[in-house]
Amino acid sequence: MVLDNLGSSLRGSLDKLSGKSRVSEDDVEEIVKEIQRSLLQADVDVSLVMDLSSSIKERALEEEPPGGTTARDHVLSIVYEELVGLVGESTEIPLENQTILLAGLQGSGKTTTSAKMAWWFSKKGLRPAVIQTDTFRPGAYDQAKEMCSRAEVDFYGDPDNEDPVDIARKGLEETADADIHIVDTAGRHALEDDLIDEIEEIESVVDPDRNLLVLDAAIGQGAKDQAQQFDESIGIDGVVITKLDGTAKGGGALTAVNETDSSIAFLGSGETVQDVERFEPNGFISRLLGMGDLKQLTERVERAMSETEEEEDWDPEDMMKGSFTLNDMRHQMNAMNKMGPLEQVMDMIPGFGGGIMDELPDDAMDVTKDRMRSFEIIMDSMTDKELENPRSIGASQIRRIARGSGQDEERIRELLQQHKMMSQTLKQFQGMGQGGDMERMMK
Numbered sequence: 277m278v279l280d281n282l283g284s285s286l287r288g289s290l291d292k293l294s295g296k297s298r299v300s301e302d303d304v305e306e307i308v309k310e311i312q313r314s315l316l317q318a319d320v321d322v323s324l325v326m327d328l329s330s331s332i333k334e335r336a337l338e339e340e341p342p343g344g345t346t347a348r349d350h351v352l353s354i355v356y357e358e359l360v361g362l363v364g365e366s367t368e369i370p371l372e373n374q375t376i377l378l379a380g381l382q383g384s385g386k387t388t389t390s391a392k393m394a395w396w397f398s399k400k401g402l403r404p405a406v407i408q409t410d411t412f413r414p415g416a417y418d419q420a421k422e423m424c425s426r427a428e429v430d431f432y433g434d435p436d437n438e439d440p441v442d443i444a445r446k447g448l449e450e451t452a453d454a455d456i457h458i459v460d461t462a463g464r465h466a467l468e469d470d471l472i473d474e475i476e477e478i479e480s481v482v483d484p485d486r487n488l489l490v491l492d493a494a495i496g497q498g499a500k501d502q503a504q505q506f507d508e509s510i511g512i513d514g515v516v517i518t519k520l521d522g523t524a525k526g527g528g529a530l531t532a533v534n535e536t537d538s539s540i541a542f543l544g545s546g547e548t549v550q551d552v553e554r555f556e557p558n559g560f561i562s563r564l565l566g567m568g569d570l571k572q573l574t575e576r577v578e579r580a581m582s583e584t585e586e587e588e589d590w591d592p593e594d595m596m597k598g599s600f601t602l603n604d605m606r607h608q609m610n611a612m613n614k615m616g617p618l619e620q621v622m623d624m625i626p627g628f629g630g631g632i633m634d635e636l637p638d639d640a641m642d643v644t645k646d647r648m649r650s651f652e653i654i655m656d657s658m659t660d661k662e663l664e665n666p667r668s669i670g671a672s673q674i675r676r677i678a679r680g681s682g683q684d685e686e687r688i689r690e691l692l693q694q695h696k697m698m699s700q701t702l703k704q705f706q707g708m709g710q711g712g713d714m715e716r717m718m719k
C-alpha cells in the first residue's frame with residue numbers, strides 16, 4: 277500500500293510524546309522527518325513533501341491543543357488532517373447513468389479496472405456495461421470478456437473489427453440498456469501521437485461524463501508527464517491507482533493527481549474483479565496511520581456475509597448453535613475471500629493496521645489465499661458425511677481424499693488442524709455468550 281511504513285515509523289515518534297502536554301521543536305522535527313522519509317520513498321514529489329512538512333511544523337507548534345487533548349493526539353490529528361489534504365477529496369462518482377472513459381498506458385491496469393468498476397457499480401444496484409476498444413493489445417478482448425463474465429456484467433467488444441472508434445460507437449448502441457458505460461481504451465508503452473489521436477477520436481464519439489486516468493502505483497515520477505499529456509488531450513477528471521497490493525509506492529500517482537488538479541476515484545489492489553474500492557480520503561489515511569477503518573470493514577463484512585447467504589442456504593447463526601463443521605468452515609472461507617485478501621481486511625481493524633500483521637507469529641494468521649484454495653479443492657473430494665462430521669476422517673479417508681484431490685496428505689491434516697483451531701476459537705466465543713456474526717465479534 278502507498279506509504280506502507282508511515283504508520284509504524286510515525287507511531288514510534290508519536291509514542292515519544294506520550295505523557296507530554298506540549299511538543300518541542302525537536303519533537304516536531306523528528307516527526308516531520310519520518311513523514312518526509314516515507315513520502316519521498318513512496319515517490320511523492322519533493323515540493324509537495326516540503327509544503328506538507330512546513331504546514332505540519334507550523335501548526336504543531338503554533339496551534340493550541342484543544343482542552344483535554346494530549347500533545348500526541350494533537351500532533352496526530354494535525355498529521356492526519358494534512359495527509360488527508362494531500363490526497364485530496366475523492367472524485368465524485370454519482371450513482372446514476374453515466375459514461376466513463378478509461379485512459380492510460382499499456383499494462384497500467386485499464387482492462388482489469390474496467391471490469392472491477394463494472395462489478396462495483398453492479399453491487400450498487402446499477403447495470404453497467406464494459407465496452408472494450410483496445411484493438412492494439414492482443415488478448416485485451418478475451419481478458420475483458422472473461423473478467424466481465426466473472427463480474428456478471430454486460431460486455432461489448434469485437435475481435436474482428438480493427439477500428440476502435442467504430443467499436444466504441446457500436447458498443448454504445450448494443451449496450452443501450454445499461455445504466456453505466458465503461459469504455460476501455462488501448463494503451464501504448466509510451467505516450468505516442470497515434471495513441472493521443474485515437475483516444476481523442478474515441479472521446480468525441482463516446483462523449484463521456486468522466487475521463488479517468490489509470491496509473492500503476494509503481495509508476496513514480498513519470499506519472500506527472502503522462503497525466504499532463506492526457507489532461508491536455510482529453511481532460512482528466514479522476515485517477516485510478518492500481519496494483520497497490522504490490523508496492524509501497526503510489527506517490528507518483530498522488531503527484532499526478534495534484535498536477536492535473538484532479539482527484540482519486542478508485543483504488544485497485546489485486547487481480548480479481550472484487551479487488552477494488554472507492555477512494556475515501558479519511559479511511560485511506562486512517563488505515564495508513566494504523567487507526568483502522570471500521571466503516572469500510574463493516575461494509576465488506578456485510579456484503580460478503582449477505583452474498584454468502586444469498587448464494588447458498590446457509591445461516592451463520594446455525595453454526596453458532598451447533599457444532600462447527602467443515603461445511604461451516606468452507607462458508608467462512610468463501611465469505612473471507614469475498615472481503616478481499618486477509619491482510620487487507622486485517623489492516624482495516626483498529627490495532628491490526630500499520631504492519632502489526634508482520635509482528636504476529638507466522639502461524640497466527642497463516643491462512644493464505646493459496647492455502648484456502650487448496651482447502652477448497654480438498655473439501656470437494658470429501659463426502660457430505662465427512663464435511664458434516666470431520667471426526668469420522670481417519671488415516672484411510674485421508675489417503676483417499678489425497679488421491680481424489682491431488683493434494684499431499686499433509687495438506688489434508690493441515691486442513692483438519694485448521695478446522696480444529698477455528699472450532700475451538702468459536703467455542704470460546706460461544707462460552708463468552710457472544711453472538712454469531714462477525715461484526716459483533718469485532719466489537
Ligand code: GDP
Nearest residue numbers: 382383384385386387388518519544545546547
Ligand atoms: P491494460 O493494458 O492497461 O489494460 O492492463 P491490464 O488490465 O491488462 O493489467 C496489466 C496487468 O496488471 C495484468 O496482469 C493484471 O492482472 C495486472 N493488474 C491490474 N490491476 C492490478 C492490481 O490492482 N493488482 C495486481 N496485483 N495486478 C493488477
